Amino acid sequence: MDLEPxxxxxxxxxxxxxxxxxxxxxxxQETMLRAWKARDRYDRTRAxxxxxxxxxxxxxxxxxxxxxxxxxxxSGLGTPSDDPGxxxxxxxxxxxxxxxxxxxxxxxxxxxxxLALVAAIQVLPPRQRAxxxxxxxxxxxxxxxxxxxxxxxxxxxxxLQRARAALxxxxxxxxxxxxxxxxxxxxxxxxxxxFEAADVPALVRLLTDEAVLEMPPVPLWYRGxxxxxxxxxxxxxxxxxxxxTRRLTANGQPALAAYAPEPGxxxxxxxxxxxxxxxxxxxxxxxxxxxRVFEAFDLPQRISFDEFRxxx
Numbered sequence: 272m273d274l275e276p277x278x279x280x281x282x283x284x285x286x287x288x289x290x291x292x293x294x295x296x297x298x299x300q301e302t303m304l305r306a307w308k309a310r311d312r313y314d315r316t317r318a319x320x321x322x323x324x325x326x327x328x329x330x331x332x333x334x335x336x337x338x339x340x341x342x343x344x345x346s347g348l349g350t351p352s353d354d355p356g357x358x359x360x361x362x363x364x365x366x367x368x369x370x371x372x373x374x375x376x377x378x379x380x381x382x383x384x385x386l387a388l389v390a391a392i393q394v395l396p397p398r399q400r401a402x403x404x405x406x407x408x409x410x411x412x413x414x415x416x417x418x419x420x421x422x423x424x425x426x427x428x429x430x431l432q433r434a435r436a437a438l439x440x441x442x443x444x445x446x447x448x449x450x451x452x453x454x455x456x457x458x459x460x461x462x463x464x465x466f467e468a469a470d471v472p473a474l475v476r477l478l479t480d481e482a483v484l485e486m487p488p489v490p491l492w493y494r495g496x497x498x499x500x501x502x503x504x505x506x507x508x509x510x511x512x513x514x515x516t517r518r519l520t521a522n523g524q525p526a527l528a529a530y531a532p533e534p535g536x537x538x539x540x541x542x543x544x545x546x547x548x549x550x551x552x553x554x555x556x557x558x559x560x561x562x563r564v565f566e567a568f569d570l571p572q573r574i575s576f577d578e579f580r581x582x583x
Contacts, residue, residue, distance in 0.1 A: 272306075272307075272310050272313070272320065274303050274306055274307065274320070274324065277320070277321060277324050278299060278303070278376075279376035281299045281302060281324060281325075281328050282295050282296060282299050282376050283295075283371070283376060283384065284325065284328060284332075284404060284409065285298045285299055285302075285328060285331075285332055286371055286389070287383075287384075287389055287392060287400075287404050287408070288332040288336070288392075288397070288400055288401065288404065289332060289335065289336065289342065290341070290342035290368040290369065290389055290390070290392075290393045291342060291366070291368075291369050292369050292370070292371055292372065292375075292567045293369070293563060293567065294335065298328070298331050298332060298335055299328065301331050302324065302327050302328040302331050305327050305331070306323070306324055306327055309327075318415075318418070322411070322415055322419070325405065325409070325411070325419060326418070326419040329401050329405070329419050329420065332397070332401070333397050333398065333401065336397040336400075337397075339366075340365075340366055341366075341393040341394060342366050342367060342368040342369070342390075342393050343365070343367065343368060343390065343393065344367070344368050344386070344390050344485055344487060344492075344557060345485040345486065345487055345489070345490045345491060345492040346483060346485050346492045347390060347394075348365075348490060349490075351483075351492050351493050351494040351495075351498075352491045352492065352493055352498075353498065355493070355498055355501035355502040355504075355505055356505060357491055359486070359489050359491070360489065361488040361489055361560070362488055362489070362490045363488055365487075365488065365490065367487040367488055367561065368386070368389065368390050368393065368487070369559075369561070369563070369564055369567070370386065370521040370522055370526070370543065370545050370557070370559060370564060370567075370568075371384060371389075371521060371522045372521060372567050372568045372569075373519070373520045373521060373522070373523065374519065374520070374568075374569075375567070375568075375569075383407075383408045384522045384523045385522055385523065385524065385547075386521075386522050386524065386545060386547075386557055387547070387555070388438075389522065391437075391438050392404070392438070394437065395434055395437055395438075398420065398430060399430050399431075399433060399434040399437070400434070401416075401419075401420060402416055402420070402427055402430040402431050402434060403430075403431060403434040403435070403438075405419065406427070406431050407431070407435075413427045413428055413431075450520050450523070450524060450525040450526075454548075454551055455525060455548045456525075458477060458548050458551060458552070458553065459518065459525045459527070459546065459548070461473070461477055462474065462477050462546070462553065463516050463518065463527060465477065466514060466516065466527075466529070467513075467514050467515060467516060468512070469507040469511075469512040469513075469514070471500050471503050471504045471507070472500075474499075474500065474503055475496050475497075475499065475500040477552060477553050478496040478499055478500075478552060478553050478554075479496065479549075479550075479552045479553070479554050480495065480496055481494060481495060481496075481554070482494075482495065482496050482499050482552075482553055482554055482555065482556070483554070483555045483556070484498075484499045484502060484555075484556050484558065485556075485557055485558065486542075486557075486558040486559075486560060487557070487558075487559060487560075487561065488560065488561055489560070499556075510531040510532070510541070511531070511532050512532070513532040514529060514530060514531055514532065514538070514541075515530045515538050515574070516528060516529050516530065517530075517570075519568070521543070521545045521568070522545060524545050524546060524547060525545075525546045525548060526543060526544060526545045526546065527543075527544050527546075528540065528542075528543050528544075528565075528568070528570050529541045529542045529543075529544060530574055533573075536575075537573055537574065537575050538573065538574050538575070539572065539573050540565055540570055540571065540572050540573070540574075541560070542558045542559060542560050543558070543559045543560075543564055543565065543568060543570070544556055544557070544558045544559070545557045545558075545559070
């Protein structure tokens with residue numbers, strides 16, 4: 272029984288459930304181990320290997336979520352700050368939502384992996400999360416989900432209805448343009464040029480009026496192009512000019528790794544930034560500064576300008 276072909280999709284499933292890429296990898300490893308130990312009891316007349324694996328993975332995830340706090344983004348914890356000079360104190364005691372490194376697994380560019388939606392899913396009770404993802408994303412039937420959760424079809428349909436109602440305020444993530452869309456690529460190219468030049472007015476021109484900037488593990492966040500620009504001015508005053516970037520994708524969204532100049536030469540990894548672009552403007556930028564996130568994306572800690580400079 273070859274289980275390996277299912278690993279990638281199981282990692283994306285566990286990630287949606289827990290909001291953590293590292294935990295998702297660990298739970299899939301546990302799922303594979305449980306499946307291998309139980310292979311002699313697998314009955315192909317009752318379920319496909321894929322359905323069977325998802326049942327095991329769901330149980331593993333639900334057990335992992337018992338007593339756990341949800342993984343939020345800063346914007347899910349309180350009101351925006353109005354002080355661009357506020358102390359940037361990390362809150363490592365909060366289990367922050369992590370981005371998903373698209374290049375690690377063939378998750379595809381899909382709206383259901385968007386950071387905003389994954390963050391919203393974390394608010395749901397664990398069994399509602401499972402029902403929503405299994406039914407809406409993975410398109411298992413209500414009967415299959417009922418069997419996986421050892422409940423009734425009526426209970427599954429009720430949980431799905433409640434989950435949909437809870438996520439009604441997330442909006443249509445399908446409106447978010449894909450990262451390879453020419454307009455999105457052009458916006459990100461202009462943002463990169465402005466960012467590397469520390470050109471704050473040029474950055475602000477690329478934002479919507481209500482653009483959001485947040486920076487886990489720092490619990491601060493800002494709303495509005497004015498405060499966004501003031502904060503970016505502060506960043507460049509602290510770290511100087513001459514940044515370099517590497518473009519990639521995360522959660523099916525355009526992203527970049529930002530490297531700050533070091534006094535002795537070269538550049539040091541500063542942040543991973545994940546963008547939402549709609550209507551030719553940046554509406555949201557989630558800036559991750561957690562070393563565990565850098566590790567998941569296989570990002571080098573230091574680079575030289577010449578070896579990492581990318582063609583525009």
